[in-house]
Amino acid sequence: MTSPPDKRIKRIKTGFFERRMEMAKAGFISGSKILTHSATNFWASPEEKERNNKKLMSEQAQYMASEMGKLKGSVVKIGQMMALYGEYFLPKEITDALHTLEENTAELEWSAIETQLLQELGAHKLAKLEIDETPLAAASLGQVHRARRIEDGQELCIKVQYPGVAKSIDSDFNAIIQLLTLSQMITSKRAFEQWFREARAMLHQEVDYLQEAHNTEFAAQMLTGDLRYIVPQVFREFSSKKILTTSYEPGLVVTAAKVKKLSLRRRNHLAKASLDLFLSELFAWGEIQTDPNFGNYRVRLGDGKQPDQLVLLDFGAMKKFPxxxxxxxxxxxxxxxxxxxxxxxxxxxxxxxxxxxxxxxxxxxxxxxxxxxxxxxxxxxxxxxxxxxxxxxxxxxxxxxxxxxxxxxxxxxxxxxxxxxxxxxxxxxxxxxxxxxxxxxxxxxxxxxxxxxxxxxx
Structure with missing residues (x-):
């Protein structure tokens, strides 16, 4: 999904001080409102207190999510991760509000993306490619552009990491800890600290696109010969720690009308493939793609000769379990x-x-x-x-x-x-x-x- 012109942004705030101040300001405002609320709510009945507390929490959660969304980059990604896993340490009102960050798809203007491509790949390699300036998709950490290798017409997908994202991860995590502490929203400090340590390490892994290239090639090797799955081919020549280039693999989202209209037999085939993939990761590989986002999968409809297939698009969140x-x-x-x-x-x-x-x-x-x-x-x-x-x-x-x-x-x-x-x-x-x-x-x-x-x- 691409963004309308008014949702395009020229740059991402990457300065430590700039981002930290935005989060600190949000936390201070939120914490002040909670303290004021506690004072005015003192004489309310128990029922009124509960009702007022829930209303305040919902309002503060929406405010926090809105402020995080403005910064893009790893702050948004951290918020999206908290929406998935926050049930263990955050109130429901917070996780509900954080789910709105999944819709935060404002794209970065082409000039900034082109600069990143030049820095990472160089003009000589870029001259070998024709790149569509309009992204196929935009996310919190980067965006994907369709491309073509000029010499042979090979269709490609280029994932470009936003400038400064990798450098801001640690400061963004610290800023969010400060925000949640100031706004008094953490329900389980132990769970919160445990999860944040793990999430921080995983996010550092996700912004290493050479690691994702390795993960993609590992999955392709493990699934060699299994016609139920398509794993994109990695093109190392056009990849770096911040750029990942793979073969372009078209397909439909699982919620597409054409997929819903498939016969039960064909839908069962795709569903069993999805379940079997997870069980293979769990029992055979020992490494699991932990991101359950539907956007990581596409359905390639069969033509009578080839079966319906699952296209597996993202291996940045692969995790090896002890x-x-x-x-x-x-x-x-x-x-x-x-x-x-x-x-x-x-x-x-x-x-x-x-x-x-x-x-x-x-x-x-x-x-x-x-x-x-x-x-x-x-x-x-x-x-x-x-x-x-x-x-x-x-x-x-x-x-x-x-x-x-x-x-x-x-x-x-x-x-x-x-x-x-x-x-x-x-x-x-x-x-x-x-x-x-x-x-x-x-x-x-x-x-x-x-x-x-x-x-x-x-």
Whole structure:
């Protein structure tokens, strides 16, 4: 998606002082409003206090998201990441507001992009390319332009990182910490600090386009010969730490009308490919593309000779998980698949979700909630509601109401007193799993996920 002319920006504020002052000002204004509110809300009834507090939090959240959006660059990317993972340390009003940053797609003017290309690749290499000055897409860290190699007509995509983004990551993280602290919006300081350390490291990785080139080539190697997937080819000659050039791979977004009109058989094929890719990453590769954004995927419709395929577009957020997390997590998936509660709890305790000395009813309630999350991947559906299955006994991903059922069961289980902060790796893994579920649901697929999983458990 490209931006209308009035959404184009000439430059990104990259100076440390300039960006830090913008965040500090926003935090001071927000914190002052909260202090004023606390004083005026002192005599209100408990019901009025709760209502007023929620209203203020929502207003402050919208203000904070708006101020972050003005800066673009890593501040916006950090905000987008907090929208995905902030449920562990931020109020819901904040994460809801931060989701608006996903629409922050103002593009940078071509003159600034051209300067970046010249600095990174040089005039000699640029002379070999014809580049469309209008971007195919604009995001928080950079934008993508379509291009053509003059000598042979090879269609290319060039991802250009915005100037100064990599240098501002650490100062932007520190500024956001200051903003959230001043505005008194952090609900769990421990979770917040743990996640921020991990997110900071991941964002530094994401702005290293040579690392993303390596990740892309790794994925292409792992998927060699699998006709369900298309991984773009990397062109190293036209790539650098801030420029990534790949083959242009056209396709449709998963929400496109043409995709929705596909037969159930074809939609199931695509959905199974999405699930199987995640399970391959989890059980075979040990490295997982942790960004669940639908924008990272396209659908290439088959022509009768070739099958429908998934185009995999972004490998900047690949993460290698340590064995001391991966092995118990895999075991939890396997135990839930086979409905082995004792084994499931044993591995949940190994990952420190629970403790062995917790009351038995708490442990069983936790197993009820957590194993229901794995319901689509179960070996059988004896405990699945009838409305979640079609007449053939296949799982109806779009009709299962699984998120609602899990949330209801969790609220009834009274686990909050005992539930420990999950390992930082789980935050990324859980969000990716939910992203896969959402992708399959969007396709309106009907199939048993356990059939896809079982080959990894033998």
């Amino acid at each position: 064995p001391n997390f991966l092995n118990p997590f895999r075991n939890m998936i396997s135990a839930a698949h086979h409905n082995r509660r004792d084994a499931f709890l044993e591995n949940a305790i190994a990952l420190e979700f629970m403790r062995a000395d917790y009351p038995e009813d708490v442990l069983q309630n936790f197993a009820d909630v957590a194993m229901e999350i794995i319901e689509p991947l179960a070996a059988n559906y004896h405990n699945v509601p009838d409305f979640a299955l079609n007449p053939k006994g296949e799982y109806r991903w779009a009709e299962s109401k699984l998120p609602r059922r899990v949330a209801k069961k969790a609220s009834q289980a009274s686990l909050s007193k005992y539930f420990a902060l999950p390992p930082k790796e789980f935050m990324f893994m859980n969000r990716k799993l939910m992203g896969v579920y959402s992708f399959v649901k969007t396709l309106g697929a009907e199939f048993n996920g356990g059939e896809v999983l079982k080959k990894y458990l033998s």
